[in-house]
Amino acid sequence: MLLSEPVRVLLWKEWREMTRNRGMLLSSTLLPITSMVLAPFSQLYALRSYVGSAPPADLGPIVGMPDGSDPMELLLRFLFPLYVMLAGLLVPSVGSTYTVVGERERRSLELLMILPVRVADILMAKLAAMLLLTGGVLLPLFAIDAVVLLALGIATPGYVGLLLLVLLASIAYSVAVALLLALLARDLRTANYLNGAMLGPLIPVVVAVLGAVPGDWGLVAVSALLLLAGGVALVISLRWLTFERYLA
Amino acid sequence: MTSPAAARAAPVPGADWALAFERVSKRYANGVLALDDVSWAIARGARACLLGPNGAGKSTTIRLLQGALQPTHGRVTLLGAEVNGPHYLAARRKTGIVPQEPGMYRDLTTGEYLTLARQLYGRGRDDLARLVDVFGLGEYLDQMLARLSGGYQRRVVLAAALLGEPDLLLLDEPTVGLDPVAAHTVHAYLRSAMEQRTTLLCTHNLAEAEALCEQVVILRAGKVLVQASLEELRAHVHPQLRLAARQGTGPLQAALRQRGLVAEPDDEDDAVLVTVADAARDAPALLRGLLADGLDVYECCAVQVTLESLFLDLVREAGG
Numbered sequence: 307m308l309l310s311e312p313v314r315v316l317l318w319k320e321w322r323e324m325t326r327n328r329g330m331l332l333s334s335t336l337l338p339i340t341s342m343v344l345a346p347f348s349q350l351y352a353l354r355s356y357v358g359s360a361p362p363a364d365l366g367p368i369v370g371m372p373d374g375s376d377p378m379e380l381l382l383r384f385l386f387p388l389y390v391m392l393a394g395l396l397v398p399s400v401g402s403t404y405t406v407v408g409e410r411e412r413r414s415l416e417l418l419m420i421l422p423v424r425v426a427d428i429l430m431a432k433l434a435a436m437l438l439l440t441g442g443v444l445l446p447l448f449a450i451d452a453v454v455l456l457a458l459g460i461a462t463p464g465y466v467g468l469l470l471l472v473l474l475a476s477i478a479y480s481v482a483v484a485l486l487l488a489l490l491a492r493d494l495r496t497a498n499y500l501n502g503a504m505l506g507p508l509i510p511v512v513v514a515v516l517g518a519v520p521g522d523w524g525l526v527a528v529s530a531l532l533l534l535a536g537g538v539a540l541v542i543s544l545r546w547l548t549f550e551r552y553l554a
Numbered sequence: 555m556t557s558p559a560a561a562r563a564a565p566v567p568g569a570d571w572a573l574a575f576e577r578v579s580k581r582y583a584n585g586v587l588a589l590d591d592v593s594w595a596i597a598r599g600a601r602a603c604l605l606g607p608n609g610a611g612k613s614t615t616i617r618l619l620q621g622a623l624q625p626t627h628g629r630v631t632l633l634g635a636e637v638n639g640p641h642y643l644a645a646r647r648k649t650g651i652v653p654q655e656p657g658m659y660r661d662l663t664t665g666e667y668l669t670l671a672r673q674l675y676g677r678g679r680d681d682l683a684r685l686v687d688v689f690g691l692g693e694y695l696d697q698m699l700a701r702l703s704g705g706y707q708r709r710v711v712l713a714a715a716l717l718g719e720p721d722l723l724l725l726d727e728p729t730v731g732l733d734p735v736a737a738h739t740v741h742a743y744l745r746s747a748m749e750q751r752t753t754l755l756c757t758h759n760l761a762e763a764e765a766l767c768e769q770v771v772i773l774r775a776g777k778v779l780v781q782a783s784l785e786e787l788r789a790h791v792h793p794q795l796r797l798a799a800r801q802g803t804g805p806l807q808a809a810l811r812q813r814g815l816v817a818e819p820d821d822e823d824d825a826v827l828v829t830v831a832d833a834a835r836d837a838p839a840l841l842r843g844l845l846a847d848g849l850d851v852y853e854c855c856a857v858q859v860t861l862e863s864l865f866l867d868l869v870r871e872a873g874g
Contacts, residue, residue, distance in 0.1 A: 315673045319662065326661040370760050413657030417667065417699075419620055420653050420715065421674045492632035 309434060316431030317438075318407055322437060326419040327404060334400045338393035342447040346381075346389045353377050354458075363425050384516055385406065387472050387525055390448070391512060391532070394476030397443055399501045401436040402484030407497040410552065422545060425552065440477050448473055468525035479536035480505075485543035486492055489551050504511060508532075562676040562828045572722050572752035573619060578628030580614050588614035591628070596769070598721070601765035604756040605865055607723065612756050613654075614771070619754075620651060624752055625684065633722055647675055650747075651713030652670035652708075653660060654727040654756075658700040660665040663694035664710055668717070675718035685713040705736030712743055716781040723753045741765070764861040772868055779872050787864050794857040795840070798825035809847050815838070825853060831839035835855075 309317065324330060356377070406429075409415045418428055448470060455461035461469075483504050491497035515531060516524040580588045582867045589611045596602045596791040606612050618630050621638050630637040635645035637673040644716040659667065668691075672682045684869035686692055689709040694702060699710065708728065715723065730742060745765060757763050762812040763770070770787060780787070803819050804825050810828055812819040830836040833856035839852045 312674060315670060318706035319666070319670050322666060323659065323661040372745050412660075416653045416656035417659065417711070417714075419622055420647075420656075420711070421671055422643055422718070423674055424643065 309430070310427065310492075312427045312508075313430045313434065316423065316427060317434045320431050320435035320507070324401065324405060324439060330400060330404045334397045334439060337396045337400070338447055339398060339444055341389045341393040341396065341449070342444070342451055342478070346386055346451070349381055350458075350460075353381060360375045364450060373420075376460065377458060382465065383524060384456075384513065385515045386469060387516060387528060388509065388512065390451070390469055390473050391476040391508075391528070393447065393481045394440075394473045395505050395508070396482055398436050398477060398480035399487075400506065401439050402432075402487055403494060403497045403501065405432045405435060405492055406484060407491045410491075410508055411493045415552070429485070436481060436484065437477075440481075444473060444477070455539075465522055465525075468522050469528070472525055475532035475536070477540070479532040482536040482539035482543065486539050489543060489546055508535075555758075558724060562727050570598055572598045572600070572632075572633060573754065574631045575615075575618075576629045576631075578618070578625045578630055580611075580618065580623060581626045588776055589618075589625075591626075591857055592773075592776070592778050593776050594781050595769055596754055596771075598752050598797075599750075600767035600769050601753040601767045602755070604771050604773065605670040605758075605760070605763060606755055606779075607799075607869060610773040611776045612773060613726070615754055616724060621646070622798035623685050633731075647718050648720050649722045649724060650718060651721035651724045652715050652726060652728045655731050656701070656711065658707055659696055659820060660700040662694050663698055664691060664702065667699055667710065668714060671714040676782070677717050677719075681719075682718060685716055685797070689713045703736070704732050705739060708732065708736070708740050712747065714739070716747055721752060723748060723751050725753065725755045725757075727728055727757055728755070729759065730757075756832055758862070760862040760865055771815075772862070772865065774869060774872055779867065780868055784861065784864075788859050788860075790857045791864065791867075792829045794827045794829050795833055795837055796825050796827055796845070796853065796855050796857050797851060799844070800852060806844070806849060806851075809849055814842065815840075827857060 348413045409418075409432075413430065415428075419447070455466055485500075486504075487497050487500055491500050512528050512531070515527050518524075519527040558723070558768065563635050564834065570594075575589075575592050577591055577593050578589055582588060589696065594610075602614050604615060614623065618625060619632055621642060633645040633648055635641035635804045636803075661669075668682055668686065672679070684696065689712065691706070691709060691713060694706060694710075699707065702710065712728070725744065729740050732740060741762070748766060753767070755763060755767055764784070769781070769783050771781045796808075797806060797817070803824060806826055810826070815828050815830070817828040819825075820827050828840075830840070837854055837856065841851060844851050
């Protein structure tokens, strides 16, 4: 069995709590629906409507892009990976803010501490709950993206696979950052600020990487960057995260 | 009061202690030294209270026993297992902990929390059903924990603490924040729960400590000021009589001085306190003598030595 008995018991508790919190459920479903379905598909619809018709006469070259750039290629190269990455970053951060930082702020962690469990079990259960929530929300949305892109013939299976890699890497990064937040944020407001500080700067960096690395290799580079940053966050968290710091 | 130095104790390695601190220091990351090389222990079966002014190190002590903190130096053991060592989790399964005013879950019911506790303690459904019955929680099982009254929240925590049939109870201010009626009910449950169990009660409520415990550990500024039984502490106190006369404290003090007794005014009202060798033996003769001197003595009683007075004397003696 992948999870130990105490972690499974604690995971059940986390899941019960998360599924009862309407605010968190709404945030963690509406944000990715917007990011992975509504926003990219509205762009896609607009572009497909434009294809075949003459561009407006006064439409100059796209800023920062070479003349003659194909808008559909730009959508696949920049916007789709960004939208998918944002969804992968947002859902775990919403979950972690509620389950990790919220528990600390409410002081309900005391109710777990009095039971015979290890801090590692408590955190493992929270991470597993976050992953369940993230997977439950994001994978079906990604499946919709994949089906639409492939059915319309505007992306190859290889591209879709790399897009999935970006999604998984961003989830891994976000979950690792969630652990760091458990160390750093004393309350929900601080957690939200820190989430912004840790996720926001990624967007220009990722755009720069996608611009600098040609073709589908850009997606590989972004995934590697996210996994590297997530790995650093994880190492820092595991070295520093103790019950003492979590409770401080 | 004489110093109860003889009653102070340090743990003996290898002895059958329920919990023991061996030369334990705890310094926090901000530099505060919460415990300074303390050694003390509670034998199995004992019921002890942990007292001390704010900042004495009581909460740190409880946190160390919970495994929530690591000592900077020294060794803490719980039921023979070193805290956070390989056998610590097994020891925790035999330890019930009631924390001080924990936060409550808004999205978890009483029944769900108790089921979680039951599964982590590895107990059967019957054990939970029995405790739900004992603590009168049956009609609250579907209520969110945060919606329960303070008294019922404390009952839930106490029920969870007893689920593992613990050998040791750690009670951290179990009645703080409760109204008198709820506190009285929780006291009744505590008395029953503490029977046949080693208990460490951390409290500011000295009447509660006196009612529930026989031993006292007093911390001050991170050090053990006293560890002794209540009887030992009382034995170090000279008996006193409280006297009041219609003529006031002046003539009464003068009459007592003539008999070679030192009397001091009672802080609380128009009476004096006089130290005697044996209150029951000396009071009748003294009273007869004072009445013969023409003093209208209307009060003469032996002063009860409370834990509160002992605690205040000890802390004052220690300079604080």
